[in-house]
Amino acid sequence: MNPKLTTLSLTCALALAACGGDGADQQDTTAATTPAPATAPATDTTNANAGSVPGDGMGTDAGMATSQDPAATAGADAAPASNKPEATVTNCATTIQGDDAMQFSVGSITVPSSCSEFTITLEHTGQLPVAAMGHNVVVSQASDRAGIATDGMAAGVDGGYVPQGDARVIAATELIGGGQTTSVTFPVSALQGGGPYEFFCSFPGHWAVMRGSIQVG
Numbered sequence: 241m242n243p244k245l246t247t248l249s250l251t252c253a254l255a256l257a258a259c260g261g262d263g264a265d266q267q268d269t270t271a272a273t274t275p276a277p278a279t280a281p282a283t284d285t286t287n288a289n290a291g292s293v294p295g296d297g298m299g300t301d302a303g304m305a306t307s308q309d310p311a312a313t314a315g316a317d318a319a320p321a322s323n324k325p326e327a328t329v330t331n332c333a334t335t336i337q338g339d340d341a342m343q344f345s346v347g348s349i350t351v352p353s354s355c356s357e358f359t360i361t362l363e364h365t366g367q368l369p370v371a372a373m374g375h376n377v378v379v380s381q382a383s384d385r386a387g388i389a390t391d392g393m394a395a396g397v398d399g400g401y402v403p404q405g406d407a408r409v410i411a412a413t414e415l416i417g418g419g420q421t422t423s424v425t426f427p428v429s430a431l432q433g434g435g436p437y438e439f440f441c442s443f444p445g446h447w448a449v450m451r452g453s454i455q456v457g
């Protein structure tokens with residue numbers, strides 16, 4: 241009896257020491273806080289890592305998963321471009337950038353009401369060719385964006401992914417590739433109807449995320 245009791249006591253003492261109250265509390269707190277911010281990326285990383293058994297391959301797979309993200313986001317139409325800055329407007333004109341990460345540099349353009357015409361210049365600051373990462377700037381009623389982009393697919397890359405002679409299109413630049421610049425000028429009165437108006441890139445998939453508001457202010 242005595243030896244057994246001693247052993248039990250020792251085991252209990254060791255177990256208590258191993259999972260002491262303070263240590264357990266700290267672990268719980270950490271576990272509760274950590275997963276919350278990383279919800280969506282964590283899933284992707286887990287899947288990518290699960291596919292690659294060797295340790296060395298994990299880095300490569302994670303990188304590929306990241307580069308596929310823009311294509312995945314292109315399907316999500318819901319996200320408004322609200323975290324982008326307002327375009328700088330000078331002399332009834334503005335210059336905005338598009339890049340290889342499928343992003344415009346601004347989320348909103350306010351056209352001064354004193355202007356009769358307005359010019360938007362687009363600089364493609366990336367390096368990818370027009371067929372892979374072409375960008376343009378199309379201005380229309382926000383409610384016409386999806387229709388113009390969908391119909392514009394028939395025009396193809398040579399037609400700039402904009403339907404020809406489409407009355408819904410208020411303005412449209414050429415479709416350009418990395419390192420190129422283009423611009424378009426249109427009458428401000430075209431933005432003084434119902435609205436709301438948007439500017440967007442009509443390249444297939446881009447129009448879901450490359451967009452912002454444009455209004456006369």
Ligand SMILES: [Cu+2]
Pocket residue numbers: 338342373374375376441442443446450
């Ligand atoms: Cu684009």
